[in-house]
Amino acid sequence: MIANAAERHIPFAATLVGRRELSPDTALFRVAPEPAALEQLSGFLPGQFVQLSVPGGGEVPISPADLPGEDGTLELCVRRVGQVTGLLHQAAAGQPLALRGPFGTGFPVREMTGHPALLLAGGLGIAPLRSLLLHLLRHRDQYGEITLMYGAREPGLMLFRDELVGLAAAHGLRLYLTVDFAREQAAGAYACAIGLLPDLLKGFRFDAGESYVAVCGPPPLYRCLVGELTGAGVAPERVLLSLERRMRCGIGRCCHCAIGTKLCCTDGPVFRLSEVADIPEAL
Ligand SMILES: Cc1cc2nc3c(=O)[nH]c(=O)nc-3n(C[C@H](O)[C@H](O)[C@H](O)COP(=O)(O)OP(=O)(O)OC[C@H]3O[C@@H](n4cnc5c(N)ncnc54)[C@H](O)[C@@H]3O)c2cc1C
Ligand code: FES
Incomplete structure (x- = not known):
């Protein structure tokens, strides 16, 4: 069953499972959602965003840098600019997080079929x-x-x-x-x-x-x-x-x-x- 808007409003638990540094202030974070959220994430379109919460910080919108993998893992490319992104950059693997979404419009990949x-x-x-x-x-x-x-x-x-x-x-x-x-x-x-x-x-x-x-x-x-x-x-x-x-x-x-x-x-x-x-x- 695809989640409706009301369900997407409710955060689900996720865990930081890895990170790769990309530049002095930007890293690629791998985030694993709780299994119950996998179906909700399966309809993700490129360009849509999630609301990511870091405990003790707050919530920020982030557009994933790849669609969820088969295991539902999300790749979030995040630049450290302030409170929430700063806390995420300090976090280590195992850090509990929360996610809401997917939200917004994505790129119309179906309509783009056949075109350059x-x-x-x-x-x-x-x-x-x-x-x-x-x-x-x-x-x-x-x-x-x-x-x-x-x-x-x-x-x-x-x-x-x-x-x-x-x-x-x-x-x-x-x-x-x-x-x-x-x-x-x-x-x-x-x-x-x-x-x-x-x-x-x-x-x-x-x-x-x-x-x-x-x-x-x-x-x-x-x-x-x-x-x-x-x-x-x-x-x-x-x-x-x-x-x-x-x-x-x-x-x-x-x-x-x-x-x-x-x-x-x-x-x-x-x-x-x-x-x-x-x-x-x-x-
Ligand atoms: C749809 C969407 C997708 C996004 N995707 C990504 C992403 O993939 N990777 C990523 O690193 N960031 C992304 N952002 C931006 C990210 O949400 C902000 O950097 C984040 O909210 C900053 O939160 P903070 O608590 O760390 O900083 P704060 O302490 O809230 O702010 C720090 C500084 O950043 C400025 N700032 C905060 N948010 C924004 C914003 N939305 N636009 C312009 N300036 C802002 C503030 O004015 C302030 O100067 C996205 C934003 C939107 C709306
Ligand atoms: S963030 Fe509240 S209406 Fe868009």
Whole structure:
């Protein structure tokens, strides 16, 4: 039985079972939910989010960096920025946690079937896009060409770099990496360009009329990319923006996450450009 909205509002127990450091302030946490929650998590879409509680801290929204595995384990790529994420970073394997969800809209992976996909990630925006990327690659024959452009501030802050290079070699993923700043030698060692993500897109040849484009990154990135994409001929309905707002309830009750007339937690976090283009504060 699929959990209804009321059931998803109730937290279930989970345990931190492992972690991998990705950069000085960001790690990939493996979280195992209690067995009773597995069915609830089975319908997870890339781009949806969970509300994660760390005892003594509070609750934060996190978009998993991969869909739950067969054992229901979630991978959460979390940057240490404040109270709750700080407590999570201090936690060791065995730490009890709690989760609510999945919440919000995800990427329309069924509708994207048969089309090329262009994924544009800036900084920590790679977290939800990794989940989409892994889903597309696991069902490689159902999609057209898959391209990932990923920009980080500097080489040491590029998350999942080796994994992405491995996926490109094994699955024919078209991968373009760039960093804002680096000495040429350092960028060369990481096999990435130097420059901003929108620069990578300029002059990039792709089937704009057929493609779905998924974007996640810091707020200024959206403003830069949206004009490039629509100018290239991508339909606004196929420009998929994963937006972030501060949240409380996660289920459309408190209005804390309002974006004009939309709520980020229930109408989003994945919006089509056509839905938010007329909302000045959206991008
Ligand atoms: C749908 C969604 C998915 C997310 N996915 C991820 C993820 O995969 N990985 C990850 O590391 N983070 C993610 N975040 C952001 C994460 O929720 C915040 O970093 C977290 O809530 C901060 O909590 P804290 O208690 O550690 O920090 P706080 O002590 O609450 O705040 C520390 C600082 O971070 C700022 N901040 C907090 N939340 C946000 C926010 N939502 N947007 C912008 N600034 C914020 C505060 O203004 C403050 O300056 C996501 C947010 C949303 C809405
Ligand atoms: S977080 Fe409460 S309405 Fe969105």
